[in-house]
Amino acid sequence: MPDPLEDKQIVLGVCGGIAAYKAADFLRLLVKSNANIRVIMTKAAQAFVGPVTFEALSGHPVWTRMFEGRKNGVLRHIRWADEADAAVIIPATANVIGKMAHGIADDPLTTLVLALRAPVLVCPSMNVHMFENTVVQDNMDRLRQVGMHVVGPATGLLACGHEGAGRLADLEAIAEQLRRLLTPQDLAGEQVLVTAGPTQEAIDPVRFISNSSSGKMGYALARVAQRRGAEVVLISGPTTLPDPDGVRAIRVRTAKEMFDAVMAQAGHSTIIIKAAAVSDMRPSKVFQHKVKKAEMGQQWPMEKTDDILKALGETKKDQVLVGFAAETQDLEENARAKLTAKNLDLVVANLVGRNDSGFGSDTNQVSLYYKDGRSEALALMHKSDLADLLLDRVLEIKKNSMPDAG
Numbered sequence: 001m002p003d004p005l006e007d008k009q010i011v012l013g014v015c016g017g018i019a020a021y022k023a024a025d026f027l028r029l030l031v032k033s034n035a036n037i038r039v040i041m042t043k044a045a046q047a048f049v050g051p052v053t054f055e056a057l058s059g060h061p062v063w064t065r066m067f068e069g070r071k072n073g074v075l076r077h078i079r080w081a082d083e084a085d086a087a088v089i090i091p092a093t094a095n096v097i098g099k100m101a102h103g104i105a106d107d108p109l110t111t112l113v114l115a116l117r118a119p120v121l122v123c124p125s126m127n128v129h130m131f132e133n134t135v136v137q138d139n140m141d142r143l144r145q146v147g148m149h150v151v152g153p154a155t156g157l158l159a160c161g162h163e164g165a166g167r168l169a170d171l172e173a174i175a176e177q178l179r180r181l182l183t184p185q186d187l188a189g190e191q192v193l194v195t196a197g198p199t200q201e202a203i204d205p206v207r208f209i210s211n212s213s214s215g216k217m218g219y220a221l222a223r224v225a226q227r228r229g230a231e232v233v234l235i236s237g238p239t240t241l242p243d244p245d246g247v248r249a250i251r252v253r254t255a256k257e258m259f260d261a262v263m264a265q266a267g268h269s270t271i272i273i274k275a276a277a278v279s280d281m282r283p284s285k286v287f288q289h290k291v292k293k294a295e296m297g298q299q300w301p302m303e304k305t306d307d308i309l310k311a312l313g314e315t316k317k318d319q320v321l322v323g324f325a326a327e328t329q330d331l332e333e334n335a336r337a338k339l340t341a342k343n344l345d346l347v348v349a350n351l352v353g354r355n356d357s358g359f360g361s362d363t364n365q366v367s368l369y370y371k372d373g374r375s376e377a378l379a380l381m382h383k384s385d386l387a388d389l390l391l392d393r394v395l396e397i398k399k400n401s402m403p404d405a406g
């Protein structure tokens with residue numbers, strides 16, 4: 001998917017809190033995503049950071065005083081509000097939260113917020129006692145009631161020396177929430193279960209059998225599904241990737257642990273996508289001590305792991321079930337065999353062993369095989385674009401399987 005922030009008009013409202021300096025970093029994140037940013041600073045914000053910083057980073061003059069910038073008889077707060085795709089208040093102080101909750105408009109930021117139709121993302125940051133104050137909590141409730149979105153605060157050591165809720169949320173998490181607000185929520189109401197990464201099957205305390213799956217495809221699917229409004233559970237084998245924001249991530253190691261975790265979640269999932277490269281075999285015996293060289297060289301008995309996807313196919317009712325097939329030969333034949341054997345709606349098949357596709361790479365080239373016999377050969381694309389496309393196809397499958405579908 002193209003970055004939802006690209007070419008979007010975002011108003012950044014900076015208020016007077018210690019975290020005001022982080023708003024400059026946040027602005028840089030948005031600029032990196034090619035968003036157009038207009039900055040408004042409250043008077044108090046300017047006591048913490050100078051407008052010049054934001055002017056240089058956004059490439060536009062910063063709005064600091066109410067009665068400046070009249071053009072063609074149109075007041076700036078109306079023009080900026082009309083043109084905005086979203087506004088972010090960062091850091092949102094108790095004062096500005098209180099004013100927004102009660103319709104007070106006594107500076108450029110609070111005036112613009114009243115005129116805004118686009119989504120507003122409020123990122124509170126303040127002392128924990130201020131944040132926990134009933135008045136502030138009531139005001140936060142009011143903001144949610146009127147449809148504003150809130151991210152954070154995070155918990156931890158605060159600049160004032162207290163410990164607790166009051167830290168500005170992680171900037172990436174704020175950006176991700178903003179992306180979600182700018183993305184059509186066509187997966188709202190869906191419970192998506194994604195598996196990702198390899199599994200590791202222990203031989204002894206230091207050795208295991210695994211494969212080179214990076215988890216990138218599954219994580220992209222989880223992130224994009226979340227962005228499009230789904231409730232997402234990601235069950236992942238060991239990877240170096242961070243948990244995607246807003247996704248419930250369950251980390252497992254072995255095929256058995258993945259089996260148990262998937263089965264516990266499957267019942268309430270409406271869409272299941274099994275992108276994990278599950279180990280097909282595991283050593284029959286796990287040594288409790290590190291195996292010595294002298295003990296090696298003999299045959300190591302192996303046994304099959306349970307096929308998670310097959311088990312899901314056997315119990316499947318209304319779910320859409322998507323499997324992956326990583327092959328080194330006879331792609332179509334093998335993929336179609338998996339489609340039938342595992343009772344899938346769709347198989348995403350790719351030839352592995354290339355540098356630009358499959359395991360580890362950021363891009364993937366796959367062919368899709370559908371239950372009704374259709375197939376689709378896709379071009380090489382970024383894994384997040386592929387994730388979007390696969391979720392489009394899943395929605396089509398869902399639509400076509402509705403009882404009244406023509």
Ligand code: CTP
Nearest residue numbers: 274275276278305306307308309323324325326
């Ligand atoms: N899979 C699974 N559980 C396993 C093995 C595989 O759920 N124990 C799932 C994978 O997540 C993937 C699909 O099955 O979605 C294809 O896995 P793959 O190993 O390529 O296929 P297999 O069915 O194991 O067949 P083969 O090894 O014969 O190619």
